[in-house]
Amino acid sequence: MQKIPEATIGRLSVYSRYVGSLEKKGILTVSSAEIAEGVNGSPAQVRKDLAYFGEFGTRGVGYNVESLNQQIIKILGLSIRWNVVIIGAGNLGSALTQYKGFQNRGFNTLAVFDNDVNKVGLKISGVPIYPIDRLEEFVKKENIQIGIVAVPFQYAQEVVDRLVKAGIKAVLNFAPCVISVPSQVEIRNVDLTVNLEILTFNMGANKF
Amino acid sequence: MQKIPEATIGRLSVYSRYVGSLEKKGILTVSSAEIAEGVNGSPAQVRKDLAYFGEFGTRGVGYNVESLNQQIIKILGLSIRWNVVIIGAGNLGSALTQYKGFQNRGFNTLAVFDNDVNKVGLKISGVPIYPIDRLEEFVKKENIQIGIVAVPFQYAQEVVDRLVKAGIKAVLNFAPCVISVPSQVEIRNVDLTVNLEILTFNMGANKF
DNA sequence: CCGGAAATGTTATTATTTTCACAGGGGGGT
DNA sequence: ACCCCCCTGTGAAAATAATAACATTTCCGG
Numbered sequence: 025m026q027k028i029p030e031a032t033i034g035r036l037s038v039y040s041r042y043v044g045s046l047e048k049k050g051i052l053t054v055s056s057a058e059i060a061e062g063v064n065g066s067p068a069q070v071r072k073d074l075a076y077f078g079e080f081g082t083r084g085v086g087y088n089v090e091s092l093n094q095q096i097i098k099i100l101g102l103s104i105r106w107n108v109v110i111i112g113a114g115n116l117g118s119a120l121t122q123y124k125g126f127q128n129r130g131f132n133t134l135a136v137f138d139n140d141v142n143k144v145g146l147k148i149s150g151v152p153i154y155p156i157d158r159l160e161e162f163v164k165k166e167n168i169q170i171g172i173v174a175v176p177f178q179y180a181q182e183v184v185d186r187l188v189k190a191g192i193k194a195v196l197n198f199a200p201c202v203i204s205v206p207s208q209v210e211i212r213n214v215d216l217t218v219n220l221e222i223l224t225f226n227m228g229a230n231k232f
Numbered sequence: 233m234q235k236i237p238e239a240t241i242g243r244l245s246v247y248s249r250y251v252g253s254l255e256k257k258g259i260l261t262v263s264s265a266e267i268a269e270g271v272n273g274s275p276a277q278v279r280k281d282l283a284y285f286g287e288f289g290t291r292g293v294g295y296n297v298e299s300l301n302q303q304i305i306k307i308l309g310l311s312i313r314w315n316v317v318i319i320g321a322g323n324l325g326s327a328l329t330q331y332k333g334f335q336n337r338g339f340n341t342l343a344v345f346d347n348d349v350n351k352v353g354l355k356i357s358g359v360p361i362y363p364i365d366r367l368e369e370f371v372k373k374e375n376i377q378i379g380i381v382a383v384p385f386q387y388a389q390e391v392v393d394r395l396v397k398a399g400i401k402a403v404l405n406f407a408p409c410v411i412s413v414p415s416q417v418e419i420r421n422v423d424l425t426v427n428l429e430i431l432t433f434n435m436g437a438n439k440f
Numbered sequence: 441c442c443g444g445a446a447a448t449g450t451t452a453t454t455a456t457t458t459t460c461a462c463a464g465g466g467g468g469g470t
Numbered sequence: 471a472c473c474c475c476c477c478t479g480t481g482a483a484a485a486t487a488a489t490a491a492c493a494t495t496t497c498c499g500g
Binding site for chain 4: 027031069084085
């Protein structure tokens with residue numbers, strides 16, 4: 025039980041997507057060098073990343089595409105389905121609700137919550153929009169593990185606090201702000217501005 | 233001219249946002265410990281990150297809020313405005329177009345492109361939607377430096393190739409796939425599924 | 441059945457990033 | 471003017487991560 029770099033986990037997710045695409049093409053075997061090429065990585069890193077979790081390949085041969093993908097999916101915790109709610113039915117919340125990629129990877133979006141009474145009662149790709157007051161009740165009753173926060177930053181901490189109180193296990197936050205959660209709750213931030221600003225820094229970064 | 237960790241740049245962006253909020257509150261001085269608290273970081277790291285670029289503080293006192301923020305903004309390359317196009321006028325593209333945070337940080341979204349003739353001619357928060365055929369022409373003529381790609385993954389590489397040919401400097405890609413660009417073009421991927429899967433890994437990760 | 445090519449798993453090395461500790465400069469009170 | 475507290479900047483140490491190198495295993499052809 026050693027510590028695994030978070031970057032490794034991110035890469036495993038990418039490997040899984042790539043290996044999945046090979047599986048669909050009917051390819052049976054793949055080498056670390058081929059995976060590396062498919063994901064813009066290095067063969068050594070692919071092998072190292074996988075080696076944290078066991079021996080999945082055959083020396084001299086490579087990896088069985090199907091079983092490798094199953095193993096990675098298991099490692100990532102995707103062999104069970106996860107119940108998700110999205111808070112915020114604006115454009116971003118709607119985009120996330122409609123996004124097929126989540127379904128495919130085992131995430132069930134069961135509801136969207138919003139404080140706009142005009143939106144309540146509508147559906148987004150079949151997912152109902154509920155009033156924000158019902159958030160805690162729903163999270164508890166439906167055993168929701170993951171909350172995706174797509175509200176304006178002013179409301180984000182409050183929404184997260186309510187999710188935490190209702191027993192959420194993990195939060196994916198899109199609001200551009202720092203959120204505090206107790207240590208047993210997992211949180212990740214997807215910060216659009218930060219990403220853009222890393223780009224602008226790199227574009228100008230010959231001076232340093 | 234030493235190498236600066238990318239994580240440092242990401243944190244500078246967050247510092248800037250935090251320090252900007254202090255500025256709005258009329259706070260004049262801030263210490264590294266206070267910044268650290270505001271962004272869930274450590275004081276030493278705040279100081280180290282800033283020290284890559286110079287000495288911005290006063291020993292025994294702290295940092296002047298206003299000038300610190302100006303310095304960070306300059307470091308991040310945000311003292312000039314950047315011209316941006318968004319490709320894809322779906323929910324995600326619309327959300328990005330409407331997002332105020334970009335404007336505030338110096339990003340001008342000049343156009344959205346889509347291949348849906350029903351959307352062409354409409355506007356999103358005042359930003360016009362143009363047909364995708366006009367992409368290259370527009371990028372060249374309007375001197376667009378940054379392209380934000382919010383199209384289905386099947387089209388992403390093609391769109392990026394076209395942006396690159398038209399002379400784009402940087403790409404922010406939201407499509408869940410690996411994109412190849414020549415080395416002089418900056419690219420960053422915002423991969424929603426990867427972020428969710430890091431969460432699920434962490435939720436189950438007592439076994440490793 | 442043997443030898444060579446191929447590709448993994450693993451150890452060692454190198455590079456990078458974070459954390460720690462403290463010297464140095466600055467301001468305010470007495 | 472001096473002392474003491476405060477907080478930065480920085481060099482050294484520790485921790486973490488990436489890369490390289492290689493020993494080992496497998497397959498295949500002759």
